[in-house]
Amino acid sequence: MQLHIINQSPYQKSVFSQAIKVAAAQDAILLVDDGVYALTGDYLQQIKQHPAQWLAINEHLALRGLKPEPGAAKLIDFDAFVSLSMKAQHCLSWY
Amino acid sequence: MNCLFILRQSPYHGSLAREALDMALAFAAFDENVQLLFLDDGIFQLLKDQDSSALVIKNIAKSLAAVEIYDINEIYVAEECLKRRGLRTDDLSIAAQAVDTRIIQALIADADKVVNL
Numbered sequence: 001m002q003l004h005i006i007n008q009s010p011y012q013k014s015v016f017s018q019a020i021k022v023a024a025a026q027d028a029i030l031l032v033d034d035g036v037y038a039l040t041g042d043y044l045q046q047i048k049q050h051p052a053q054w055l056a057i058n059e060h061l062a063l064r065g066l067k068p069e070p071g072a073a074k075l076i077d078f079d080a081f082v083s084l085s086m087k088a089q090h091c092l093s094w095y
Numbered sequence: 096m097n098c099l100f101i102l103r104q105s106p107y108h109g110s111l112a113r114e115a116l117d118m119a120l121a122f123a124a125f126d127e128n129v130q131l132l133f134l135d136d137g138i139f140q141l142l143k144d145q146d147s148s149a150l151v152i153k154n155i156a157k158s159l160a161a162v163e164i165y166d167i168n169e170i171y172v173a174e175e176c177l178k179r180r181g182l183r184t185d186d187l188s189i190a191a192q193a194v195d196t197r198i199i200q201a202l203i204a205d206a207d208k209v210v211n212l
């Protein structure tokens with residue numbers, strides 16, 4: 001399992017689209033910082049269609065006033081982020 | 096003087112969004128006629144229920160709530176950018192008028208000064 005980390009808004013940068021092309025079905029994709037904006041609009045549909053496990057930092061969603069529809073991504077805290085990064089073979093940060 | 100601020104940055108990516116807003120409020124404090132146009136990811140500054148309690152970060156929605164006190168009444172959001180993000184004007188914390196590209200072009204053309212951040 002690889003952990004892909006996206007920290008930029010998909011509306012501003014193309015890393016979201018680039019990362020999900022590379023992410024495999026058994027990988028995890030974690031949305032942090034402005035990356036959580038991917039849980040809106042058309043990008044939400046792309047997330048639903050992608051077989052990887054989707055996660056997002058709950059505090060970063062709350063800060064931005066986002067309430068994604070349930071099930072779109074698993075909401076985790078910073079401790080779970082650390083555990084997840086230990087479990088993954090590689091952590092790939094997309095810039 | 097008509098000053099149009101085009102606010103295009105998401106609220107917590109660096110300090111640009113906050114500084115642009117502070118600049119607009121400062122202009123308004125000097126009795127300039129300030130117009131705010133939220134474009135692209137700047138729209139996310141306006142989302143309701145931003146909760147900064149779990150993080151050591153200043154909540155931008157609180158500063159935005161001050162625009163009325165500064166007599167800033169002309170607040171616009173780009174309709175197309177809202178739609179693309181699956182948002183409606185009801186989702187925003189302050190009353191804003193949704194405008195199309197033609198009106199945006201007119202706002203820019205009619206302004207004495209434009210600040211684009």
